[in-house]
Amino acid sequence: MSDVLSAIQAIQARAPGFTPKVGIILGSGLGGLADQVQDAIAIPYSEIPGFPISSVHGHAGTLVLGKLSGTNVAVFKGRVHFYEGHGAGIMSVPVRALKALGAETLMVTNAAGSLRPEVGPGKLMLITDHINMIPGNPLIGANDDAIGPRFLPMAGAYEPDYCERMRSTAKKLSIELAEGTYIAVPGPMFETPAEIRMFAKWGADAVGMSTVPEVILARHCGLKVAAVSAITNLGEGLSDFPLSHDQTLQYAGVAARDLGRLVLAFLEGI
Template identity: 60%
Template sequence: MLSNTPFEAADIIRARKPGFTPRVALILGSGLGVLAEQMTDAVSISFTELPGFPISTVHGHAGELVLGTLAGVPVACMKGRGHFYEGYGPGVMISAVRTLKLLGCEMLFVTNAAGSLRTEVDAGSLVAISDHINGLPGSPMAGPNDERFGPRFFSMSNAYDAELRELVKATAKEKGIKLHEGVYFCCAGPNFETAAEIRAFKTLGADIVGMSTVPEVVAARHCGLKVAGVSVITNLGEGMSPFQLSHEQTLKYAAIGARDLVALIPAFLERLAGMPRSA
């Protein structure tokens, strides 16, 4: 039996903010929730009130949906996300992403904290995600397909939309923000990677590594949402520096990188506001 949970969550959200149709869905990763504080006319709803939304167990993930306007664009912002390592499985974000689609979003902008596999891209840097490698055990879309949202088989050829990425890059250049570009490797976690794994991921063509994002991006592409993504680099991968990795380090450097991201995303949205909505 197919789940109506996304429809139930969408109804609750519409009742809390009547007449609101978000154009952009924004997912904020570890330590990046400060961006939601810039939103105007905002209404916050705890994930605990929304069927199908993941209840985060991770420090730094607030676990609430904020609806409002950012840089003139109506936005639905998830402060926090679910992760495979919390025991939810790879389909952890499907229902939430589908709810965002039902609300009227045309694109998903994902952010995360990630480790760098390139020595020149150090802690505090920003990286526009160009593609990903799924290191989770299986696809989020395994199991019965819900044709109401998308087809059984679907392409991931433009998973991170090239036009949106160019817009992000142009915005960064205009604002004087240094923005790298690279492929994101998703690990299951919660342990950080070994030095040998980091060497293997580099060989496979990855530039950055983390424990999130892929579940929601696959779900977004299945239901037709375009995706843009930016990672905040919090550390070099294991074996690439003398420092021991920790979640505290992740939050510390996420806050440093967030300064640029907090300038970049509203400026990107300002550009987007001048463009027509997708059909």
């Protein structure tokens, strides 16, 4: 908890009196939304105690405070992943600091591979549930009852009202929005064709290497969650196109146009 308090103090020193209502974590190649924040105050993660710095291209490592669609937001431009050599709780301080600053909602975005051929690169998928294959989880260890319960129910982790609002918002904007279950894997290698077939049989619709630990942390401390994947590729074995991180960033940029419109309109109703 001391790291969270130190993080809060560092943020408040740069933005006195600012209270975010919504936190937004931007995934690989999706950082452009942070450039639209009005009255922006940008704080490098390196200046906030307990905020981890990513080693991955496409994750800038900056907290941007300000307004989007008239809503006070804290935009996390980049995240750190389990595969970078950290435990599953590496995003604990950012998420818990967000809640302690007064936020009510966490919106999570990511770049993901689709397990459904009809949901191809450049499209968006609303996450309605998840499967966690990342070793461990951020709640392992002693529980702080002041933050959240020891035994956390995960039914409805993705706020049903927010899911419905996302659907209606996408429809109004004529944005094609698939939906389904996201499976989180440790990475950093892409999956084998056999793994993709297995995940599909388990009921997964998209696969990625993030998000679930952040959702667990958010639900534990009482934040409501909305989450959207930017589909950057089809899973291995579903396409002849070779997978690469460059492809991830390229198609995340394509999907980011619709994602930005969707997020801005969604925030108008918060």
